Amino acid sequence: MNGDQNLHDLADQFQALDPSMVMNPYEHMGDPQEMGYENSGGMDPFYPASQAFAREPLQYHLYTSPRPETLQNQYFIADDLREELQKRSEAVYTAPPPGLNLPDETQGYHSLMPLEVTVGERRKFGSWYSTVYKAVNSTDGFPYALRRIENFRLNTQAAFSGVETWARIKHPNVVGVKEAFTTRAFNDNSLVVVYDYHPNSETLFEAYIKPKAPQFQNGRLQAQHNRISERTLWTYIIQIASAIKAVHEMGLAVRVIDVTKVIVTGQNRCRVSSCGIVDILMFEARHDIAMLQQEDLAMFGKLIVSLCCSSLTVMNNLPKAVETAGRHYSAEVKNILMYLLTKPHKNIRHLFELMKGQMLLELDDSLKAVDCLESNLMSELENGRLVRLLCKFGFIDERPEFARDLRWSETGDRYIIKLFRDYVFHQVDEHGRPILNLSHVLTSLNKLDAGVEERIMLVSRDEQSCLVVSYREIKSCIDSAFRELTTGAAR
Numbered sequence: 039m040n041g042d043q044n045l046h047d048l049a050d051q052f053q054a055l056d057p058s059m060v061m062n063p064y065e066h067m068g069d070p071q072e073m074g075y076e077n078s079g080g081m082d083p084f085y086p087a088s089q090a091f092a093r094e095p096l097q098y099h100l101y102t103s104p105r106p107e108t109l110q111n112q113y114f115i116a117d118d119l120r121e122e123l124q125k126r127s128e129a130v131y132t133a134p135p136p137g138l139n140l141p142d143e144t145q146g147y148h149s150l151m152p153l154e155v156t157v158g159e160r161r162k163f164g165s166w167y168s169t170v171y172k173a174v175n176s177t178d179g180f181p182y183a184l185r186r187i188e189n190f191r192l193n194t195q196a197a198f199s200g201v202e203t204w205a206r207i208k209h210p211n212v213v214g215v216k217e218a219f220t221t222r223a224f225n226d227n228s229l230v231v232v233y234d235y236h237p238n239s240e241t242l243f244e245a246y247i248k249p250k251a252p253q254f255q256n257g258r259l260q261a262q263h264n265r266i267s268e269r270t271l272w273t274y275i276i277q278i279a280s281a282i283k284a285v286h287e288m289g290l291a292v293r294v295i296d297v298t299k300v301i302v303t304g305q306n307r308c309r310v311s312s313c314g315i316v317d318i319l320m321f322e323a324r325h326d327i328a329m330l331q332q333e334d335l336a337m338f339g340k341l342i343v344s345l346c347c348s349s350l351t352v353m354n355n356l357p358k359a360v361e362t363a364g365r366h367y368s369a370e371v372k373n374i375l376m377y378l379l380t381k382p383h384k385n386i387r388h389l390f391e392l393m394k395g396q397m398l399l400e401l402d403d404s405l406k407a408v409d410c411l412e413s414n415l416m417s418e419l420e421n422g423r424l425v426r427l428l429c430k431f432g433f434i435d436e437r438p439e440f441a442r443d444l445r446w447s448e449t450g451d452r453y454i455i456k457l458f459r460d461y462v463f464h465q466v467d468e469h470g471r472p473i474l475n476l477s478h479v480l481t482s483l484n485k486l487d488a489g490v491e492e493r494i495m496l497v498s499r500d501e502q503s504c505l506v507v508s509y510r511e512i513k514s515c516i517d518s519a520f521r522e523l524t525t526g527a528a529r
Contacts, residue, residue: 115414122238122304129237130181140171141223144230147173147184161298163312164319166190172235182216183236185312187229187319192220197321200290201231204314207288211281213301213311218318231315236303242274242341243297247348264348268367271345272396273306273403275374278341279393281310282334283386291330293317295337297344305407332384339378346371370396424483427516434519435459441526451515454505457496458486458512489513 134140134151142148150171160167163185171184204215214234221228250262266274278300285292293316301311340353346363353359356379364372374392378384390397434455440446448456462482465473485492489510497504 115417116410119411119414126237130235143176144173144221144223145219146176147182147232148176149174150184153183163187163315166319181235181237183213183233183311185231185233185315186224187231187315188224189226190220190229190319191227192229192318193322197318200317201314203288203290204317207284207290207313209281209284211277211309212284212313213309215314218314229315229318231312231318233311236301236309239301239303239309241298242300242302242308242345243350245302246345247297247350265366266345266348268371269399270306271342271367271371272393273400274300274308274345275342276393276397276400277308278310278338279386279389282338283390285310285313286331286334286386289327290317291327292334292337293330295334295341297341297350300341331386335378335384335386335389339375342371342375342378346375423487424480427483427487430516430520431455431459433523434516440523452519454496454507454512454515455519457498457505460499461494461496485509486513486516 132151134149138150138152138156140150140152144150150173153170153172156169160169162168167188169186169188171186172181173184174181198218201215201218205217208214213236216232216234218229218231221230246264246266248264250264252259252261254260278295282292282295292310292313294312295310299310299312300308302308343352343356343359343363344350346367347359352362360372360375360379363375370393374389377389377392434452435447436456437447438444443449446452462479465475465478467473486509491508491510493506493508495504495506
């Protein structure tokens with residue numbers, strides 16, 4: 039009864055809710071001009087300037103309104119997970135802003151939208167400028183990430199030979215490679231490599247090294263520190279090491295183990311991106327694969343040092359960098375660094391021997407995360423059952439005509455269904471105010487779906503008649519009416 043009473047009072051809370059007190063999750067979004075988008079006037083860049091309305095983003099707080107604790111874990115996905123998935127979904131379907139002068143289509147990919155800065159200071163990929171775009175494939179309709187290398191002239195098609203090998207690598211910590219091609223759609227000779235798209239991802243550099251704007255805390259403007267925790271650091275070390283092992287076992291070398299190329303795609307989930315590009319760019323400069331794999335491990339050590347010290351310049355003084363990392367992190371981290379940075383002949387399998395204790399902790403955390411996600415999935419499965427039941431209600435209730443009978447939904451078994459709909463959704467209190475009791479709705483629908491023998495009293499709107507029926511009988515009425523509709527639709 040306490041849970042029912044809490045939900046009974048939910049309506050009053052909603053009615054008293056002041057819209058100005060609801061937090062806007064988009065309040066601190068970055069300026070689109072910082073991403074290189076031109077914006078004339080006060081209009082939102084995601085719409086043409088001729089439009090007379092502003093873009094309305096998804097209001098995540100409407101999807102995650104406060105709920106009674108008794109129902110938090112039983113019927114609903116976790117708020118933070120739902121909001122994250124909603125943001126990813128919106129990122130997938132975000133349309134490119136106008137005025138970017140991008141090609142309408144290239145090699146079967148359309149709706150190109152840059153995912154990084156296209157003006158001002160730009161990072162280079164080796165000796166070439168590069169840009170990452172999101173684009174939609176015309177064949178399967180899925181979005182992909184396209185990394186374009188500008189002003190690159192391919193001398194031989196044999197340079198693409200390694201892409202097929204990269205495409206066969208299916209690893210949870212390697213961004214999947216789809217294909218590569220050259221194009222003149224950007225008015226130059228461009229190399230484009232297509233990867234799986236992970237919405238709302240960010241690089242390790244953006245997450246832990248790039249300086250953050252100071253924020254007010256306790257009435258004072260204070261700098262934000264990016265130092266990564268040791269538990270999270272070990273999570274990234276193990277995941278990246280696993281990716282390196284998978285690549286090396288395929289007879290390849292990663293060659294892009296850098297904080298600007300490893301992306302964070304979820305809660306403590308990282309993936310090595312931009313794989314295969316260096317193989318194409320440096321195809322004519324033949325290298326021994328064993329030497330390149332040794333360089334991978336050395337680059338891995340530099341990445342760990344950069345994360346420990348939150349800086350890209352620490353490698354200018356290696357002894358001081360290792361000393362700084364040793365002050366803030368455990369001796370195990372320092373041992374890994376010394377092995378990767380000073381050992382002349384390194385082996386990825388030996389590296390796993392050095393961190394086997396941490397791997398057990400990582401396995402435990404991974405299994406806990408799986409249990410959490412399965413729990414959230416189970417709640418969504420329950421919601422799916424109720425949605426299917428509500429869809430049947432929608433097909434039957436208030437149907438204007440069926441089989442040339444204008445009162446089909448008001449007669450026979452359908453009348454019982456209508457009364458049950460009023461019992462579930464249209465109850466009022468003694469003052470005539472609507473009762474928005476979510477607990478009552480969910481309990482009634484679950485009992486109906488199970489077809490329990492419990493009996494309830496259904497009262498007509500004019501209160502002149504009432505029926506005492508069981509949930510099993512109401513379910514039978516719904517199934518019968520829906521079968522009648524199904525038979526009529528099949529004729």
